[in-house]
Amino acid sequence: MRISLSTKVAIGTFIIAAIGVVTIALLSYSLMTEYFKQNSLENLQFELKEDARSINGSINKLVYDAKILSKDDDIIAFYRAFNNKYNYDAVTNRTLAGIIYSLQDNFTSLLSHNKAYFNIRLLLNNGREAIVAYKDKMGIHLRPENKLQDKSKKKYFKEAMQLADGKAYLSDINLNREFGRISHPLTPTLRTALPIYLGGKLFAILIINANVDKLFTVLEQYKDANNHKNIYLADKNGYYIYNKNNKKIFGYEFGNNDATLMHDFSLNKKSYFTNNLLFTYTTLIYTKDKHISVALSSSETFSKEQYDNFIGSLSAYITIITLIIASISLFLVRHLITPLTKITKTAKEIAQGNNRQEIDFDAIHTKDEIEELASSLQIMLQKLEESKKDIEQKVHERTQELNRLNENLENIVKEKTDENIKQLEALQQQSKLASMGEMIGAIAHQWRQPLNEIGIAIQNLKYDYEDGLITEEYLDEFIQGTKKVIKFMSDTIDDFRNFYRVDKTKERFNVKDAVERVLSIQKAQLVNNHIAVELIGEGFEIVGYKNEFQQVILNLINNAKDILLQNKQKDAKITIELKNKTIYIRDNGGGIPVEILNRIFEPYFTTKEQGKGTGMGLYMSKMIIEENIKAKLDVSNTAEGAEFRINLNEYK
Known part of the structure; x- marks a missing residue:
């Protein structure tokens, strides 16, 4: 019974592949599940720690900007002019109105350079707004004097009034309200209020309102629909202040009391995993009495990053198995291709011009395509010898014919070239004469x-x-x-x-x-x-x-x-x-x-x-x-x- 070469190679390859796959599966399967889960959870915990640090940095940046703005020379000039009976500042030689105009420019500039800030106001120590600059989808605006409000009843004003010089008030994160009504689109807002002491007395309160969605820049990476991870922010009562599903944020404002972090996840442990969920959370304390919860979840058990780590762990096993497979394959291939080597040697000598080669049939008894190839090659050699003689005769005849044509070609080309040159010169002269006639x-x-x-x-x-x-x-x-x-x-x-x-x-x-x-x-x-x-x-x-x-x-x-x-x-x-x-x-x-x-x-x-x-x-x-x-x-x-x-x- 004759077995074809392709069948032999297929069987050998299958055996080698089967051995490799079974070996890898036995070595790695039990390790893979627990390794992936634990490693993925550790990566998620590390990412949460970095995200919380980034959020805290954004809050500190808000306070820092408020402090820098409160030290502005125009605010000091505003204080001097405000307390002058003529509303005039002799130091800068400006009126109160001119100083207010300059402060408005400063507030507007800060709003335009920071996409998270949408409201900056200066309140006098009686709670009355002195200057208000705000930003909406139409641009940056200044609130007219006749629409300035009294904020003396607001919690942030009262608490800021109790602070010492250099201290800053930070609010809970809640929805922004204007004139007693929730602003639309919904704007999760964090406020900082900074008391300004001049002349040893509390003169004014500087307030900056920031949109949390834009202030916490770390949120941007989780807004991509292709990101399998989700980040959540919740207030001290567990209500969402950020969720990719906007319908769940600030549920208490809209009667949705189930829109909480503890309703959707178990908070008994800081970190845990299930068959289809990884979850971890932490508490971020940003003032003595205020904090938020920051949580991360992953809906995929095995992400691409963890898969790459797994591949690294298995690389040693794969290397060893690959070497074994290569050794076995080399042995089998060498056994199979020995007859082909003999045929290749004969074909190489033919290519070098020696057509009188005989194949040793006694050494090739594989009873497959290789033996058939050897026989066919011997027949081909006989045909090549006959074709060679015929081609040599035809080449000799064509060479003689080309030699005769070459003898006449040079003269023909020269005659035609001279004729074309004369014709071109005549036409050029004719063109010039025609031009001269027109002239x-x-x-x-x-x-x-x-x-x-x-x-x-x-x-x-x-x-x-x-x-x-x-x-x-x-x-x-x-x-x-x-x-x-x-x-x-x-x-x-x-x-x-x-x-x-x-x-x-x-x-x-x-x-x-x-x-x-x-x-x-x-x-x-x-x-x-x-x-x-x-x-x-x-x-x-x-x-x-x-x-x-x-x-x-x-x-x-x-x-x-x-x-x-x-x-x-x-x-x-x-x-x-x-x-x-x-x-x-x-x-x-x-x-x-x-x-x-x-x-x-x-x-x-x-x-x-x-x-x-x-x-x-x-x-x-x-x-x-x-x-x-x-x-x-x-x-x-x-x-x-x-x-x-x-x-x-x-x-x-």
């Missing part, structure tokens, strides 16, 4: 008006001669005017010649001046076609080939002009804006069709009629900007037309 047309428009001026002047000269008006002064004025017109025409020729002069070296030039030079040449042609041009923005300098840059500007202006004329645009306009080292050339010609927007910079691509465009103008412009100037030229559509952008921000 000559612009010059013709530039000259038309000066020639008309000269013709009219000569005609007037004849009439003035007949009328006897020609004098020496008249002739001098005529000559000067004619020279001025001729100079303008000569400058136009110089501009044309310089515009197409081949730059040999880079030069520093002002971008705005270069644009204005192009516009001066194109001006007459644009005006004649009723196209308005606006140049806005401040100029800036770059270093480059000025004439090439001007040719780009000319191409972009001519491109905009052609579109405006083609579309017969009313109120045709070209705007050139210089902003943030970027040149924007916009027109209101309706824009570029979206389907060709990404192709307009391709060589030979044109939308003009046959013979009116080479398709090289925008291509050459992009090459000049991005290759020679190392800037960026792109285009997009606006609401009115096209916008070309020359971005020189990356230019160096």
Whole structure:
């Protein structure tokens, strides 16, 4: 009967795993239950101790803030001004009203910087409120003078009046009331009242009300719904003053007398555990006669933290068992893979190029897949030898064919490259000649008006001669005017010649001046076609080939002009804006069709009629900007037309 290799491995693995699992279970099960419970309870007790310390620290911080505020210089100034018949403090040179305003700012500042404090008040020694600042969901407010109350009947006022200088009163934690009614939302409140002695007498009482939910910052970590632990605060009678279930807090206020800590938990022991509960509590005494109960519970018997501790305790056992399993596995695997080792050795020699290997069948009698693999490998060797001969013959034939192709390929590539270079140079020259033709047309428009001026002047000269008006002064004025017109025409020729002069070296030039030079040449042609041009923005300098840059500007202006004329645009306009080292050339010609927007910079691509465009103008412009100037030229559509952008921000 043949047993497959996979079955052998599966059986061996199962036996090893079963031994390991049973061993671990026997060693750890009895230890695990008691260890978890006791360790979890100890951790909970430690956490409760730290939480109680944090709560006590928050209470002490409240008292400390009250003491610091009571020592404020403005309170002393308030005392002096209050006892002055003119309500004036000569030391600080302020009136009582000004001091009250300053104290109000101090109270407001403390409320804004401490989210737990929601009411700060200063009571005179007769119980009358002098200053009240309070905070609600709408913000921080100051109580108007006509709404200040008499607190002389309040317990905290009476007890604070009995305290010596430097001592502080702390109230029981209860719900805040305003004007005799419970405030909403419900606000568990702890008050501190501090007597202020000045001039050897009790002058005033400073009171700070704090929201316990925010004052005791340790409560925040237990508000997360995913936290399996719960914290509870209860007053001296056991009524909840904090519970994640808000319906149970201050039950005595709402007739729910069962909302107590002792109703929900047994308080006979400080700490205990049951099958599904861990519980511990302590008493926090924060004044001589006031205390609260702080309790922690966990609804999960085994939390992740305790599980990690348990894993640590078992690590020694697992290590030993793992070593045993590894030893047994190694022995079994070595026994199983010995035949595979022989086959692997043969396969490695084949991979190194030695195909004439024979497998020793006498040594492989496993009666499973390994024996079948050895037989198949021997057959494969025979097939490989036959395939090798066939492939070598085909490789020889293909090599000869490739050698023949390589002899002709170099000549073909060279001929095509030379042909493409000549074609590109011809198209570039054609584009330049087309641009020169447009420039000559612009010059013709530039000259038309000066020639008309000269013709009219000569005609007037004849009439003035007949009328006897020609004098020496008249002739001098005529000559000067004619020279001025001729100079303008000569400058136009110089501009044309310089515009197409081949730059040999880079030069520093002002971008705005270069644009204005192009516009001066194109001006007459644009005006004649009723196209308005606006140049806005401040100029800036770059270093480059000025004439090439001007040719780009000319191409972009001519491109905009052609579109405006083609579309017969009313109120045709070209705007050139210089902003943030970027040149924007916009027109209101309706824009570029979206389907060709990404192709307009391709060589030979044109939308003009046959013979009116080479398709090289925008291509050459992009090459000049991005290759020679190392800037960026792109285009997009606006609401009115096209916008070309020359971005020189990356230019160096």
